[in-house]
Amino acid sequence: MSNQPKIILGIESSCDETACSICQKDDNRIRLLSNIVASSQSIHIKYGGVVPEQAAREQVKSIIPVITEALDQANLKPGEIDAIAVTQGPGLIGSLLVGVETAKTLSTIWDKPLIPINHLIGHFYANWIDKQSSDQPQFPFLGLLVSGGHSDLVLFEDHNHYDYLGGTRDDAAGECFDKCARILNLPYPGGPQISKLAASGDSTKFKLPRPMMHSYDLDFSFSGLKTAVLNLVDSTKISDKDLPNICAAIETAIIDSLVNKVVIAIKKYNIEQLVVAGGVAANSKLRTSLEREIGQVNPAIKLFVPPPILCTDNAAMIAAAGFFTEPVKNPLQVEANPSLSLSLSLSPTLNLWSVDTVT
Numbered sequence: 001m002s003n004q005p006k007i008i009l010g011i012e013s014s015c016d017e018t019a020c021s022i023c024q025k026d027d028n029r030i031r032l033l034s035n036i037v038a039s040s041q042s043i044h045i046k047y048g049g050v051v052p053e054q055a056a057r058e059q060v061k062s063i064i065p066v067i068t069e070a071l072d073q074a075n076l077k078p079g080e081i082d083a084i085a086v087t088q089g090p091g092l093i094g095s096l097l098v099g100v101e102t103a104k105t106l107s108t109i110w111d112k113p114l115i116p117i118n119h120l121i122g123h124f125y126a127n128w129i130d131k132q133s134s135d136q137p138q139f140p141f142l143g144l145l146v147s148g149g150h151s152d153l154v155l156f157e158d159h160n161h162y163d164y165l166g167g168t169r170d171d172a173a174g175e176c177f178d179k180c181a182r183i184l185n186l187p188y189p190g191g192p193q194i195s196k197l198a199a200s201g202d203s204t205k206f207k208l209p210r211p212m213m214h215s216y217d218l219d220f221s222f223s224g225l226k227t228a229v230l231n232l233v234d235s236t237k238i239s240d241k242d243l244p245n246i247c248a249a250i251e252t253a254i255i256d257s258l259v260n261k262v263v264i265a266i267k268k269y270n271i272e273q274l275v276v277a278g279g280v281a282a283n284s285k286l287r288t289s290l291e292r293e294i295g296q297v298n299p300a301i302k303l304f305v306p307p308p309i310l311c312t313d314n315a316a317m318i319a320a321a322g323f324f325t326e327p328v329k330n331p332l333q334v335e336a337n338p339s340l341s342l343s344l345s346l347s348p349t350l351n352l353w354s355v356d357t358v359t
């Protein structure tokens with residue numbers, strides 16, 4: 001990057017969170033100066049999932065107050081920001097538009113460079129925040145992204161250079177948690193609810209499938225598990241005392257499927273670092289299982305998992321990713337892209353953006 005930014009304001013609005021964060025990079029440490037997240041989750045609870053129109057409307061209401069609060073908490077004025085990073089996609093188009101158009105407007109009126117970020121890549125950069133450079137992930141590493149919309153295994157060679165190894169063929173891991181919770185009449189988002197109940201359950205009381213567990217590719221499948229839970233609930237009279245056991249069986253089945261493919265990938269690519277990201281990474285049992293299983297392959301493998309607050313959607317990860325990504329030449333050409341992915345881009349820096357980057 002020509003003029004390395006020292007202070008980046010990040011904006012995230014891909015789904016039901018409106019977030020703004022300011023990060024400062026000195027030497028090799030990225031410091032979190034502020035991290036504001038407004039969520040419209042409470043509105044979606046009664047529907048058992050995010051209602052896109054409602055989420056977009058809440059984004060419009062929250063975006064300016066959230067940005068103002070992030071600046072206030074960091075004790076900074078717009079003139080002291082060096083660049084703006086914003087989630088370009090993937091996500092809900094209405095929600096994304098609010099963040100992207102706000103970022104373009106601020107970039108223009110404040111005269112600051114604009115850095116569009118793929119939300120999925122952004123998740124990984126939560127692992128760079130508030131750490132000494134020696135404690136940050138080192139390339140190459142295996143990346144496991146587990147969120148509400150995505151479950152992907154990616155081999156990172158460098159910043160913005162990666163090979164896609166595999167991913168879910170149907171539902172994402174977080175989506176599976178959410179859909180199973182809905183079947184069990186538990187509120188959205190389902191992951192934390194199932195995990196909480198699972199803590200007092202016995203995972204062996206109910207047998208649930210682990211689709212694709214024994215295939216040698218690096219893909220996942222979770223829709224069969226969801227269907228099995230639906231059939232179980234339809235065919236069995238579930239009592240209150242069964243609930244923790246079903247939750248434990250669901251959580252264990254999802255974790256087994258993820259950990260099994262991570263272990264295959266680690267052996268296949270001889271990996272020494274595993275970097276986990278996304279909302280499901282907040283699950284403490286996933287972390288413990290990964291630690292135990294990869295430790296058996298090679299006790300020297302380093303595992304990186306962000307603190308729970310930085311696993312779920314936030315703007316700090318978007319600002320952090322901005323320190324390693326080029327700004328665009330013309331901010332007004334940036335467009336929200338709801339269908340950005342990791343799997344389609346062989347050369348992400350060329351394919352993810354529809355605009356030229358500053359050289």
Ligand code: KG4
Pocket residue numbers: 015146147148149150173174175177178189190191192195278279280281282283284311312313
């Ligand atoms: O990354 P994220 O905040 O949003 C997306 O980009 O999708 O992930 C949200 C997902 C939801 O499906 C939620 O149920 C799941 O992360 N999640 C969890 C936990 N906390 C959040 N899943 C399992 N255990 C948790 N503790």
Ligand code: ZN
Pocket residue numbers: 119123147148278279312313
């Ligand atoms: Zn996310």
